[in-house]
Amino acid sequence: MNLKDKIVVLTGAGSGIGRALAQQLAVEGAILILNDNKSETLAETIETVNGKVTPHVFDVSKREAWESFATEVIQQYGHVDVVINNAGVALGEISVKEVTIEQMEWLMGINYWGVVYGTKSFLPHLLQRPEASVVNISSVFGLAGIANQATYCSSKFAVRGFTESLRMEMLQHKTNVCVTTVHPGGIKTNIARDARNNDPQSHKEMAKNFDKVARTSPEEAARIIINGIKKKKHRILIGKDAFAMDRVVRWFPVRYTRIFFNQLQKMRRK
Numbered sequence: 639m640n641l642k643d644k645i646v647v648l649t650g651a652g653s654g655i656g657r658a659l660a661q662q663l664a665v666e667g668a669i670l671i672l673n674d675n676k677s678e679t680l681a682e683t684i685e686t687v688n689g690k691v692t693p694h695v696f697d698v699s700k701r702e703a704w705e706s707f708a709t710e711v712i713q714q715y716g717h718v719d720v721v722i723n724n725a726g727v728a729l730g731e732i733s734v735k736e737v738t739i740e741q742m743e744w745l746m747g748i749n750y751w752g753v754v755y756g757t758k759s760f761l762p763h764l765l766q767r768p769e770a771s772v773v774n775i776s777s778v779f780g781l782a783g784i785a786n787q788a789t790y791c792s793s794k795f796a797v798r799g800f801t802e803s804l805r806m807e808m809l810q811h812k813t814n815v816c817v818t819t820v821h822p823g824g825i826k827t828n829i830a831r832d833a834r835n836n837d838p839q840s841h842k843e844m845a846k847n848f849d850k851v852a853r854t855s856p857e858e859a860a861r862i863i864i865n866g867i868k869k870k871k872h873r874i875l876i877g878k879d880a881f882a883m884d885r886v887v888r889w890f891p892v893r894y895t896r897i898f899f900n901q902l903q904k905m906r907r908k
Contacts, residue, residue: 639769639868642667645718649698649756650725652679655825658860664689671711698725699747701755708759721760722773723753731786742789749793764815771867773818774801778883781821782894805872816870823877825859853877
Protein backbone atom coordinates (compact mmCIF):
# COMPACT_ATOMS: atom_id res chain seq x y z
CA MET A 639 0.00 0.00 0.00
CA ASN A 640 1.42 3.34 -1.06
CA LEU A 641 0.59 5.89 1.63
CA LYS A 642 1.29 8.98 -0.48
CA ASP A 643 -1.84 11.18 -0.56
CA LYS A 644 -3.77 8.60 1.43
CA ILE A 645 -6.15 10.12 3.99
CA VAL A 646 -5.27 8.72 7.41
CA VAL A 647 -7.28 9.05 10.63
CA LEU A 648 -5.09 8.61 13.71
CA THR A 649 -6.21 8.79 17.35
CA GLY A 650 -4.00 9.45 20.36
CA ALA A 651 -1.60 11.53 18.27
CA GLY A 652 -0.59 13.84 21.11
CA SER A 653 2.30 11.73 22.38
CA GLY A 654 4.13 8.40 22.30
CA ILE A 655 3.50 6.05 19.39
CA GLY A 656 0.75 8.32 18.07
CA ARG A 657 3.09 11.30 17.71
CA ALA A 658 5.78 9.16 16.07
CA LEU A 659 3.20 7.72 13.67
CA ALA A 660 2.03 11.20 12.69
CA GLN A 661 5.59 12.35 12.02
CA GLN A 662 6.50 9.33 9.92
CA LEU A 663 3.19 9.17 8.04
CA ALA A 664 3.74 12.78 7.01
CA VAL A 665 7.11 11.78 5.58
CA GLU A 666 5.29 9.08 3.58
CA GLY A 667 3.13 11.83 2.08
CA ALA A 668 -0.11 10.93 3.86
CA ILE A 669 -2.83 13.50 4.55
CA LEU A 670 -3.33 13.38 8.32
CA ILE A 671 -6.48 13.78 10.40
CA LEU A 672 -5.19 13.71 13.95
CA ASN A 673 -7.08 13.26 17.21
CA ASP A 674 -6.16 13.61 20.84
CA ASN A 675 -8.07 14.45 24.01
CA LYS A 676 -5.50 17.11 24.97
CA SER A 677 -5.30 20.15 22.73
CA GLU A 678 -1.89 21.17 24.09
CA THR A 679 -0.09 17.92 23.29
CA LEU A 680 -1.84 17.62 19.92
CA ALA A 681 -0.62 21.12 19.04
CA GLU A 682 2.91 20.07 20.02
CA THR A 683 2.68 17.10 17.66
CA ILE A 684 1.45 19.23 14.78
CA GLU A 685 4.42 21.58 15.24
CA THR A 686 6.73 18.63 14.52
CA VAL A 687 4.82 17.37 11.48
CA ASN A 688 5.76 18.57 8.02
CA GLY A 689 2.71 17.90 5.90
CA LYS A 690 -1.06 18.27 5.52
CA VAL A 691 -2.67 17.98 8.95
CA THR A 692 -6.14 18.59 10.41
CA PRO A 693 -6.48 18.44 14.23
CA HIS A 694 -9.58 17.25 16.09
CA VAL A 695 -9.76 17.33 19.89
CA PHE A 696 -12.30 14.96 21.43
CA ASP A 697 -12.67 12.01 23.82
CA VAL A 698 -12.65 8.75 21.85
CA SER A 699 -14.89 7.11 24.47
CA LYS A 700 -17.80 9.37 23.40
CA ARG A 701 -19.93 7.86 20.65
CA GLU A 702 -21.56 11.17 19.74
CA ALA A 703 -18.15 12.80 19.29
CA TRP A 704 -17.17 10.06 16.84
CA GLU A 705 -20.35 10.47 14.84
CA SER A 706 -19.81 14.23 14.50
CA PHE A 707 -16.13 13.73 13.70
CA ALA A 708 -16.78 11.15 10.97
CA THR A 709 -19.45 13.33 9.35
CA GLU A 710 -17.11 16.32 9.35
CA VAL A 711 -14.20 14.33 7.91
CA ILE A 712 -16.23 12.83 5.07
CA GLN A 713 -17.79 16.20 4.24
CA GLN A 714 -14.33 17.77 4.07
CA TYR A 715 -12.35 15.01 2.34
CA GLY A 716 -14.96 12.79 0.70
CA HIS A 717 -13.33 9.56 1.85
CA VAL A 718 -10.81 7.95 4.23
CA ASP A 719 -8.18 5.34 3.34
CA VAL A 720 -6.64 4.33 6.68
CA VAL A 721 -7.93 4.39 10.26
CA ILE A 722 -5.45 3.83 13.09
CA ASN A 723 -7.12 3.43 16.49
CA ASN A 724 -4.14 4.15 18.72
CA ALA A 725 -5.52 6.09 21.71
CA GLY A 726 -5.14 4.23 24.99
CA VAL A 727 -4.81 4.67 28.76
CA ALA A 728 -3.77 2.61 31.78
CA LEU A 729 -4.69 2.31 35.44
CA GLY A 730 -1.37 1.12 36.78
CA GLU A 731 -1.06 -1.95 38.96
CA ILE A 732 -4.37 -2.61 40.66
CA SER A 733 -6.01 -5.91 41.58
CA VAL A 734 -9.45 -7.11 40.60
CA LYS A 735 -10.41 -6.84 44.27
CA GLU A 736 -9.28 -3.21 44.55
CA VAL A 737 -10.29 -1.75 41.18
CA THR A 738 -13.62 0.06 41.09
CA ILE A 739 -16.29 -0.43 38.46
CA GLU A 740 -15.96 3.27 37.61
CA GLN A 741 -12.25 2.85 36.89
CA MET A 742 -12.93 -0.17 34.71
CA GLU A 743 -15.65 1.62 32.76
CA TRP A 744 -13.37 4.63 32.20
CA LEU A 745 -10.54 2.51 30.82
CA MET A 746 -12.78 0.27 28.70
CA GLY A 747 -14.47 3.37 27.29
CA ILE A 748 -11.20 4.59 25.81
CA ASN A 749 -9.26 1.40 25.11
CA TYR A 750 -12.09 -0.75 23.77
CA TRP A 751 -15.11 1.37 22.87
CA GLY A 752 -12.85 4.01 21.34
CA VAL A 753 -11.57 1.33 18.95
CA VAL A 754 -15.08 0.07 18.19
CA TYR A 755 -16.45 3.57 17.55
CA GLY A 756 -13.46 4.48 15.41
CA THR A 757 -13.79 1.33 13.32
CA LYS A 758 -17.55 1.46 12.85
CA SER A 759 -17.62 5.20 12.13
CA PHE A 760 -15.43 4.80 9.07
CA LEU A 761 -15.88 1.17 7.97
CA PRO A 762 -18.71 1.92 5.47
CA HIS A 763 -16.45 4.50 3.81
CA LEU A 764 -13.38 2.25 3.84
CA LEU A 765 -15.36 -0.47 2.09
CA GLN A 766 -15.85 1.88 -0.86
CA ARG A 767 -12.12 2.37 -1.41
CA PRO A 768 -10.02 0.28 -3.85
CA GLU A 769 -7.67 -0.45 -0.93
CA ALA A 770 -8.07 0.52 2.70
CA SER A 771 -6.75 -0.33 6.15
CA VAL A 772 -7.99 -0.56 9.73
CA VAL A 773 -5.21 -0.73 12.31
CA ASN A 774 -6.16 -1.37 15.94
CA ILE A 775 -3.54 -1.15 18.67
CA SER A 776 -3.79 -3.98 21.19
CA SER A 777 -0.79 -4.90 23.37
CA VAL A 778 1.27 -7.83 24.58
CA PHE A 779 -1.26 -7.64 27.41
CA GLY A 780 -3.77 -8.67 24.77
CA LEU A 781 -1.84 -11.94 24.45
CA ALA A 782 -1.56 -12.92 28.12
CA GLY A 783 -3.36 -12.17 31.38
CA ILE A 784 -1.10 -10.45 33.92
CA ALA A 785 -1.68 -10.01 37.67
CA ASN A 786 -2.86 -6.54 38.74
CA GLN A 787 -3.53 -5.64 35.09
CA ALA A 788 -6.89 -7.35 34.65
CA THR A 789 -8.70 -4.23 33.46
CA TYR A 790 -6.00 -3.26 30.97
CA CYS A 791 -5.63 -6.85 29.77
CA SER A 792 -9.41 -7.14 29.36
CA SER A 793 -9.48 -4.06 27.14
CA LYS A 794 -6.59 -5.26 24.98
CA PHE A 795 -7.94 -8.83 24.71
CA ALA A 796 -11.23 -7.25 23.63
CA VAL A 797 -9.49 -5.17 20.97
CA ARG A 798 -7.76 -8.30 19.71
CA GLY A 799 -10.99 -10.32 19.56
CA PHE A 800 -12.92 -7.52 17.88
CA THR A 801 -10.20 -6.92 15.30
CA GLU A 802 -9.55 -10.56 14.46
CA SER A 803 -13.29 -11.17 14.03
CA LEU A 804 -13.54 -8.14 11.75
CA ARG A 805 -10.58 -9.45 9.74
CA MET A 806 -12.39 -12.72 9.07
CA GLU A 807 -15.53 -10.82 8.03
CA MET A 808 -13.54 -8.75 5.55
CA LEU A 809 -12.04 -11.95 4.11
CA GLN A 810 -15.44 -13.63 4.08
CA HIS A 811 -16.94 -10.83 1.99
CA LYS A 812 -13.82 -10.50 -0.21
CA THR A 813 -13.30 -6.81 0.54
CA ASN A 814 -10.25 -4.65 -0.07
CA VAL A 815 -10.00 -3.66 3.60
CA CYS A 816 -6.88 -4.95 5.36
CA VAL A 817 -7.45 -5.38 9.10
CA THR A 818 -4.40 -5.30 11.35
CA THR A 819 -3.90 -6.01 15.05
CA VAL A 820 -0.79 -4.50 16.66
CA HIS A 821 0.77 -5.94 19.83
CA PRO A 822 3.49 -3.62 21.14
CA GLY A 823 5.74 -4.81 23.95
CA GLY A 824 7.40 -2.31 26.28
CA ILE A 825 7.51 1.04 24.47
CA LYS A 826 9.24 4.08 25.97
CA THR A 827 6.13 6.25 26.37
CA ASN A 828 4.45 8.01 29.29
CA ILE A 829 1.54 5.57 29.53
CA ALA A 830 2.79 4.17 32.86
CA ARG A 831 3.48 7.63 34.34
CA ASP A 832 0.12 8.95 33.13
CA ALA A 833 -1.78 5.95 34.50
CA ARG A 834 -4.58 6.66 36.95
CA ASN A 835 -3.42 5.28 40.27
CA ASN A 836 -4.62 6.39 43.72
CA ASP A 837 -1.52 5.02 45.45
CA PRO A 838 1.50 7.31 44.80
CA GLN A 839 4.04 4.73 46.00
CA SER A 840 2.54 1.97 43.87
CA HIS A 841 2.45 4.33 40.91
CA LYS A 842 6.11 5.22 41.35
CA GLU A 843 7.10 1.55 41.64
CA MET A 844 5.10 0.59 38.56
CA ALA A 845 6.70 3.36 36.48
CA LYS A 846 10.13 2.19 37.65
CA ASN A 847 9.38 -1.42 36.68
CA PHE A 848 7.95 -0.31 33.34
CA ASP A 849 11.17 1.56 32.53
CA LYS A 850 13.09 -1.69 33.04
CA VAL A 851 11.19 -3.49 30.29
CA ALA A 852 10.43 -0.60 27.91
CA ARG A 853 13.20 -1.21 25.40
CA THR A 854 11.60 0.00 22.15
CA SER A 855 11.34 3.67 21.18
CA PRO A 856 8.06 5.13 19.88
CA GLU A 857 9.87 5.97 16.66
CA GLU A 858 10.86 2.34 16.10
CA ALA A 859 7.34 1.17 16.96
CA ALA A 860 5.88 3.62 14.44
CA ARG A 861 8.32 2.49 11.76
CA ILE A 862 7.30 -1.15 12.27
CA ILE A 863 3.58 -0.30 12.19
CA ILE A 864 3.87 1.78 9.00
CA ASN A 865 5.93 -0.94 7.34
CA GLY A 866 3.20 -3.42 8.32
CA ILE A 867 0.48 -1.20 6.83
CA LYS A 868 2.41 -0.86 3.57
CA LYS A 869 2.91 -4.65 3.40
CA LYS A 870 -0.72 -5.29 4.44
CA LYS A 871 0.23 -7.41 7.42
CA HIS A 872 -2.63 -8.72 9.53
CA ARG A 873 -0.69 -9.03 12.77
CA ILE A 874 2.23 -6.95 14.03
CA LEU A 875 4.39 -7.73 17.06
CA ILE A 876 6.71 -4.96 18.26
CA GLY A 877 9.84 -5.64 20.30
CA LYS A 878 11.76 -8.74 21.32
CA ASP A 879 9.63 -8.93 24.46
CA ALA A 880 6.47 -9.15 22.34
CA PHE A 881 7.86 -12.01 20.25
CA ALA A 882 9.06 -13.84 23.39
CA MET A 883 5.73 -13.37 25.16
CA ASP A 884 3.78 -14.54 22.14
CA ARG A 885 5.96 -17.65 21.86
CA VAL A 886 5.65 -18.58 25.54
CA VAL A 887 1.86 -18.19 25.51
CA ARG A 888 1.55 -20.39 22.40
CA TRP A 889 3.90 -23.05 23.77
CA PHE A 890 2.51 -23.03 27.32
CA PRO A 891 -1.11 -21.80 27.16
CA VAL A 892 -1.73 -22.64 30.84
CA ARG A 893 1.75 -22.73 32.40
CA TYR A 894 2.64 -19.26 31.12
CA THR A 895 0.89 -17.81 34.18
CA ARG A 896 3.47 -19.38 36.51
CA ILE A 897 6.35 -18.59 34.13
CA PHE A 898 5.49 -14.88 33.90
CA PHE A 899 4.76 -14.69 37.64
CA ASN A 900 8.24 -15.98 38.45
CA GLN A 901 9.83 -13.56 35.97
CA LEU A 902 7.99 -10.60 37.49
CA GLN A 903 9.09 -11.60 40.97
CA LYS A 904 12.72 -11.76 39.84
CA MET A 905 12.49 -8.37 38.13
CA ARG A 906 11.09 -6.69 41.23
CA ARG A 907 13.87 -8.06 43.41
CA LYS A 908 16.57 -6.44 41.23
